[in-house]
Amino acid sequence: MKLAHYQIEHITAYVKDQNIWYYDVQHELVDHIASSVEDGMSKENLTFTKAFTQSIEAINCKTIQRKRMRASTSAVHRELLKELVATATSIRILALGAIFLACYLMFYSALPTESLVKSLKTLSISAVIIPLLLSLFDRKNRPYNYTTFISIFNGLFFYVIILNGIEMHGAIDSIKPQSLFYPVFFTILFTCIYLSYSIAFKQYQKIKKHVAYR
Helix, strand or coil: CCCCCCHHHHHHHHHHHCCCHHHHHHHHHHHHHHHHHHHHHHCCCCCCHHHHHHHHHHHCHHHHHHHHHHHHHHHHHHHHHHHHHHHHHHCHHHHHHHHHHHCCCCCCCCCCCCHHHHHHHHHHHHHHHHHHHHHHHCCCCHHHCCHHHHHHHHHHHHHHHHHHHHHHHHHHCCCCCCCCCHHHHHHHHHHHHHHHHHHHHHHHHHHHHHHCCC
16 A cells, blocks of 8 residues: 555654654655555554554664664775775776875975874874865755765774874884884875775765755
C-alpha cells in the first residue's frame, strides 16, 4: 500500500523533530519508517496512525544517526587508503614529491626550525578548520548537513591531531635531529590533508548533483 503525500509529510516532520541533523540520515529514516508503515497497513491491516506508532516505537532515530556517522567516518579512512594507493600508481605521485620537496627546501633554508615547525603545524590545523567554516556559507548546497562530508573533516582532524601529537611525544626526540625527519613528517601530514581534500571535493560534487535534482 502506497502512502499518501500528506502521510509522507507527517513522517518527514516527525524525523526532523528528532534533531536529525543530516539530510542523508533524514531521507534514510523517512524511507525506512514509510516502508515499515506501508507493511503494517497492507499486511496487518492497521490504520496509518497505528502502523506509524508501532514503527517509531521500534526505531531510535538518534541511535541510527550515531551509527550512520560512525559508519561514514570508517568509510572515510578506507577511502583515504584507496586514494593513497591510487596516487602512488598515477601521475599524482608528483604531487607527493612536490610536497616533500617544498618541506625539504623549507627546512634547509635559513628559517629557524622551531618557528617553522610551529607555523606548519598551525597551517595544518587551519587547513582543517577554515574549509569547514567556509562550508557554512554555502547556503545552497549545505554540505555540512551530510554525514559523508562532515566525516571527511572528522577523519582529517583526527589525523592532524594524532600526527601533531606524535611529533610532540618525547619518545621520538632522539630521531628529531635526523636531517630528513621534519621533511618526511610534514610530507605525511600534508599528504593526508591533500588526499582528504580530494575526497571532500568528490563528495561535494555528489552533493551539488543531489541538490540539483532534489
